[in-house]
Amino acid sequence: MTKKPIISLNDVCFQYDGQDNYALHSVTFDIYEGEWLAIVGHNGSGKSTMAKLLNGLQFPNQGKITVCGLPLTEENVWDIRKQLGMVFQNPDNQFVGTTVEDDVAFGLENMGIPREEMVLRVQDSLKKVKMEQFLYQEPHHLSGGQKQRVAIAGVLALSPSIIILDEATSMLDPRGREEVLEVVRDLKNENRLTVISITHDLEEAAKADRIIVMNKGEVYREGTPEEIFSMDEELIKLGLDIPFSVKIGKAFRQKGIDLPKHYLTEEELVTELWTSHSHK
Amino acid sequence: MDISLSQVEYRYQANTPFERIAIQDVSIDIPTGTYLALIGHTGSGKSTVLQHLNALLVPTEGTVKIGEHEIKSHQKNKNLREVRQKVGIVFQFPEHQLFEETVEKDIIFGPMNFGVSEKEAKARAREALKQVGLGEEILEKSPFDLSGGQMRRVAIAGVLAMNPDVLVLDEPTAGLDPRGRNEIMEMFYTLHKKRNLSTILVTHSMEDAAKYADQIVIMQRGRVMKKGTPTEIFSSPSELVKMGLDVPEVVRFQMKLEQKLSVKLDKVYLSIEELSSAVAELLGRGVRT
Numbered sequence: 135m136t137k138k139p140i141i142s143l144n145d146v147c148f149q150y151d152g153q154d155n156y157a158l159h160s161v162t163f164d165i166y167e168g169e170w171l172a173i174v175g176h177n178g179s180g181k182s183t184m185a186k187l188l189n190g191l192q193f194p195n196q197g198k199i200t201v202c203g204l205p206l207t208e209e210n211v212w213d214i215r216k217q218l219g220m221v222f223q224n225p226d227n228q229f230v231g232t233t234v235e236d237d238v239a240f241g242l243e244n245m246g247i248p249r250e251e252m253v254l255r256v257q258d259s260l261k262k263v264k265m266e267q268f269l270y271q272e273p274h275h276l277s278g279g280q281k282q283r284v285a286i287a288g289v290l291a292l293s294p295s296i297i298i299l300d301e302a303t304s305m306l307d308p309r310g311r312e313e314v315l316e317v318v319r320d321l322k323n324e325n326r327l328t329v330i331s332i333t334h335d336l337e338e339a340a341k342a343d344r345i346i347v348m349n350k351g352e353v354y355r356e357g358t359p360e361e362i363f364s365m366d367e368e369l370i371k372l373g374l375d376i377p378f379s380v381k382i383g384k385a386f387r388q389k390g391i392d393l394p395k396h397y398l399t400e401e402e403l404v405t406e407l408w409t410s411h412s413h414k
Numbered sequence: 415m416d417i418s419l420s421q422v423e424y425r426y427q428a429n430t431p432f433e434r435i436a437i438q439d440v441s442i443d444i445p446t447g448t449y450l451a452l453i454g455h456t457g458s459g460k461s462t463v464l465q466h467l468n469a470l471l472v473p474t475e476g477t478v479k480i481g482e483h484e485i486k487s488h489q490k491n492k493n494l495r496e497v498r499q500k501v502g503i504v505f506q507f508p509e510h511q512l513f514e515e516t517v518e519k520d521i522i523f524g525p526m527n528f529g530v531s532e533k534e535a536k537a538r539a540r541e542a543l544k545q546v547g548l549g550e551e552i553l554e555k556s557p558f559d560l561s562g563g564q565m566r567r568v569a570i571a572g573v574l575a576m577n578p579d580v581l582v583l584d585e586p587t588a589g590l591d592p593r594g595r596n597e598i599m600e601m602f603y604t605l606h607k608k609r610n611l612s613t614i615l616v617t618h619s620m621e622d623a624a625k626y627a628d629q630i631v632i633m634q635r636g637r638v639m640k641k642g643t644p645t646e647i648f649s650s651p652s653e654l655v656k657m658g659l660d661v662p663e664v665v666r667f668q669m670k671l672e673q674k675l676s677v678k679l680d681k682v683y684l685s686i687e688e689l690s691s692a693v694a695e696l697l698g699r700g701v702r703t
Contacts, residue, residue, distance in 0.1 A: 176591040177563040223589070277456055304589045305507075307456050307618045308660050334591045373593035378663040385686045389694035400667055404674045411697045 139164035139200075140296060140328050141188065146197035148183055157183040159351045161197070167295075170322060170329040172339035175348030176373030181332045184348070185300040188330070189218050202295065216245075219289030221302040225281035229273040234265065237273070238288045245292065259287040263317045279310025283317055290321070296328045297321075303335065311335070336363075340377045340398045347372065359398050379403045415481040415500055415579040415612060417444040417467060423475035424462050436462040437636040440476075444629075446579075449606055449613045451623035454633035455658065460616050463633065467582050467614060468501035469494045481579075499528045502578030506585045508569035509562065517543075517560075518553040521572045528576065535575065542571035546601060563594045570598070574605070580612045581605070587619075599626065620662040624648060624684045632659070649682045664689050 190211035231237030397403035514520035522535035546567040683689035
C-alpha cells in the first residue's frame with residue numbers, strides 16, 4: 135500500500151476559552167488513506183479535542199489541518215464534513231429520528247438528496263451494518279450496540295471517505311462493543327474507508343494498523359501496535375494499559391519461559407508456547 | 415446492614431397490556447460486609463434488581479429486607495426515607511446528575527436533604543473529596559468546568575457524603591481511562607474494608623468481579639442463573655462462555671492454552687501471577703503432546 139496522506143495536521147495548537155493550558159500543543163502528523171489509526175491517551179490528553187478539530191467543530195488557534203486536499207477552514211468545513219463522518223460516545227445522544235429509517239435518512243434530507251435515491255441509500259447503509267431488519271423500529275427498542283450501528287449507517291449513507299469513532303464503544307457492553315467493531319472492520323476492508331478510532335480500549339488499539347499515543351495535549355509516540363506496546367511500563371505511567379497477552383507474556387518471561395518477542399494476540403502467544411516449548 | 419431478597423418478582427406496568435416481567439424468583443442474601451458482584455447481559459434484569467436495593471422499586475411478589483425494613487408488595491411501605499439514607503447508589507454516568515453551581519453545594523445537597531446540618535454537611539464534603547482523591551481547592555468551582563474524570567469523582571463524593579452503610583455501584587468506571595478505572599475501583603475497595611460496608615457492584619468486567627468480589631451472582635433473562643465465590647463461578651468457564659458471557663482474561667487464556675497443548679491444569683487460576691507460575695512449572699516438566 136502506498137502511503138497517501140488523507141489528513142495532515144501541521145503544528146496544530148488549541149486552547150479552550152478561559153483555560154490556561156493548551157488542550158493541544160504543536161501537534162503534527164499525517165493520517166493515511168485506507169488505514170485504521172487508533173488515537174489513545176488518558177482522559178484529558180487531548181484526544182477528543184483532536185476529533186472536534188478534525189471535523190471543524192472547533193478551529194485551531196495556530197497551525198493547519200488539511201483534509202482530502204482541502205485546508206480545513208470555515209469556508210470549506212461543509213465540504214469537508216461530507217468526507218468525514220463521526221460517531222460519538224453516547225448512543226442515546228445521537229439518535230435524532232423516531233425510527234431507524236428516519237434516523238439514517240436525516241443526514242440525506244439535510245443534503246437534499248432526492249427521495250428515490252434516499253430510500254436506496256438508507257437500505258443499503260443499514261444492510262452494511264446488519265440492521266436492515268430494524269427499519270421501522272423505535273430507538274428505545276434497540277440495544278446500545280444496535281444504536282451505534284444505526285449511527286454508523288447514518289454516517290455511511292453520506293458515503294464519506296473517513297470515519298471517526300470518538301470513544302464510540304466505551305459505553306457499550308462487551309457484546310455491543312464487538313458488534314460495532316466487527317461492522318467497522320468489514321466496512322473498512324470493503325470500501326477502503328479510513329478509520330480513526332479515538333479510544334482507551336487497548337485490545338481494540340492492538341488491532342489497528344497504527345497507533346498514536348497522546349499525552350498532555352502532545353503526540354507522545356507514534357508507531358505500529360508492536361512498537362507501541364513494547365513501551366510496556368511507560369504506557370502504564372501514562373495512565374494507559376497494555377494488552378493482556380503482553381502482560382502475561384511478561385510474567386512468563388519472569389518465570390523463565392523464553393519468549394523472543396511481544397505477542398499482541400493471545401492466539402500468537404499460545405501458538406508460540408506450543409511450537410517452541412512443547413512440540414515434540 | 416444485611417440485605418436479602420427472597421423470591422422477588424417485578425413486573426413493569428403490571429395489569430396493563432404492556433405488562434412485562436423483568437425479574438422473577440430472585441433470591442439473594444447480602445450479609446453486612448459482603449462485596450457482591452452482579453453480572454449479566456444488558457437486559458438480564460441487573461438494573462431492576464439494583465433498584466430494589468433501596469426501594470426505588472417495590473417488588474410485585476416476594477420480599478426485600480433491608481436492615482430492619484421489610485418491603486413487600488400490596489402493603490404500605492413506610493419509612494423508606496431511612497432506607498434510602500443508608501443505601502447509596504452510584505448510578506451509571508453519575509456525573510450526568512450534577513446540577514449545582516459549585517462542587518460544594520452539589521456534594522452537601524444530599525446530606526442536607528436528609529436533615530444533616532450545613533456545618534456537618536460541609537465537613538463531610540471535605541472528607542468525601544479526600545476519599546475520592548480530589549483537593550479542597552475545587553470546592554468553589556463549578557462542577558461543569560471539571561474534566562470528565564473529576565466530575566465522576568465529585569458525583570461519587572456526593573454519595574459518600576451521605577455516609578451510607580451499603581454502596582450500590584452500577585458500572586462505576588464506564589468510560590474512564592485505565593488508570594482512572596483502577597483508582598476508582600481501589601478507592602471503593604478500601605472504603606468497603608475500612609467502613610465494613612456492604613458493596614454491590616453491577617459490572618460487565620469479569621476482571622473486577624474476580625478481583626474484588628466475595629460473591630458473584632449471574633443473572634440471565636430475569637433470573638439468577640448461578641451464584642458462588644469467584645473460584646466457584648469461574649471453575650467451569652465453558653459454561654459461562656456457552657451462556658454468552660465473558661470470563662476473566664486469565665481464565666480465557668488458560669482455556670486456549672489447555673486446548674492447544676491438550677493438557678488440563680490442576681485448577682482454574684484467577685491471577686496472572688498464579689497462572690504464569692503454573693504454566694512455567696508445566697513447561698519445565700516438559701509437556702507430552
